[in-house]
Amino acid sequence: MTPFHFARAFLLGLLFAATAEAAGSNVVLFVTDDQSPDAGCYGNKVIKTPNLDRLAADGTRLDRAFCTTASCSASRSVILTGLFNHANAQYGHEHSYHHFRTYDNVKSLPVLLAAAGYRTARVGKYHVGPEAVYHFDKALPGNARSPAAMADACRDFIADDDARPFFLYFCTADPHRSGDRVESLPEKPNAFGNRPQGYPGIEPAPYDPKDVIVPPFLPDTPACRAELAQYYESVSRVDQGLGRLVDILKKAGKYDDTLIVFISDHGIAFPGAKTNVYEPGLRSPCIVRRPEQKRRGGASQAMVSWVDITPTILDFAGALGGKQKFHGRSFLRAIDEERPAGWDEIYASHTFHEITMYYPMRVVRTRQYKLIWNLAHPLPYPFASDLWEAPTWQEVYRRGSDALYGKRTVQAYLQRPQFELYDLAADPDEVKNLAADAKHAEQLAEMKGKLKDFQQRTKDPWILKWDYE
Secondary structure, eight states, rough: HHHHHHHHHHHHHHHHHHHHHHOOOOEEEESSSSOOOOOGTTOOOOOHHHHHHHHHSEEEEEEEEOSOOSHHHHHHHHHSSSOOHHHHHHSSOSSSTTTTOOTTTTTOHHHHHHTOOOOOEOOOOOOOOOOOTTOOOOOOOOTOHHHHHHHHHHHHHOOOOOSSSSEEEEEETTTOOOOOSSSOOOOOOTOHHHHTTTTTTTOOOOOOOOGGGTTTTTTOOHHHHHHHHHHHHHHHHHHHHHHHHHHHHTTTTTTGGGGEEEEESSSSSTTTTTTTTTTHHHHEEEEEEEEOOSSSSSSEEEEEEEEGGGHHHHOOOOOOOOSSOOSSSOOOGGGGGSSSSTTOOOEEOOOSSSTTTTEEEEEEESSSSSEETTTTTTTTTOOOOOHHOOHHHHHHHHTTTTTTETTTTTHHHHSOOSSEEEEEETTTTTOOOOOOOOOGGHHHHHHHHHHHHHHHHHGGGGGGGGGGG
């Protein structure tokens, strides 16, 4: 070997050693599908989530966590890039003819962690593209509707004696609706994928519809209660999968040095939540268990959103530096405080769900006020097929435009104004629109200014709507 080649090999060896040393401990990002903060640790006394409750008791529950868009592919692109989907180009669903895909030059979380010395694997729902942007070393097998079996499929990857830390992206398809056409619940009991034959490793957890808690944005009807009972069962199935995964981590001796982040891509799959930017669509569970955190079992009121997930995980891994810029920031240290300073505002950006559902909305939300800008407000609000067919919606819709769906009329839900301004302290259900109220003109102007600044910072192409059309 020539002196040049020896020196080159020596430097490469040092570089590899430095990269391996810089890499932090293990990371599990557990993402459920269409789940609101419905769990025992979030105050629901009916639903059975003992494993999530234990994780919260060993970590931190974030009570003010928000997705940036209540749509599956778009939200997952934000989770894995730290960029709003209007900037990463994953405007809506990646699969089939929708074909929304992230820009080729974006560096996603698994790619950045691999560069920092991590081995990476995913299991379950993927729903983003292209693969080169969201590349994992391994795609583990597993039915995304069977979370215990998914956990078992991760056993060898977790227990591998490879000296490198691992990143596991664990994504269930529950409690997303199954996709079955639902005419009436007694004849079609599978709206949320709950199959009578059960799932490997899962103990059935049926719920009586009379016991469920109906949130204010939904109508308290037999159809709604029956659907919520099915949703609860799917959430309990997810919880059992989480328990199995934690058990595998502990038996492999990896739990104590693993960061676990549990979130959902967005809120529950009912009209008024999914594909909306109202609170039931944006508010999502977020439980973070960090090996070295100072306090355990507490709650944080920091307002965080899914653009913060990638920076937070990279911060934990010691890989936050570099040229990659994010719209979010790390909340790793904020979870050690109940009310950390500087975490009092979030933004949301929705454009599509399916390609036939163009309805861009932009949001700024502070602790008290929320402004929604419906850019396509002359159009009727579009529906995802599974939400349109939901018995809960159809039962109310057939009564006519003045019928109440939760606290809104059908007509108010379908045809929306250009701006919606809500005082969430006085009106948490977002019913009284203050945008046309002269008493709130100053607040409206302030919120519009925040929204424009946000669009400018994040290079939102829809900023042109302020001046054109």
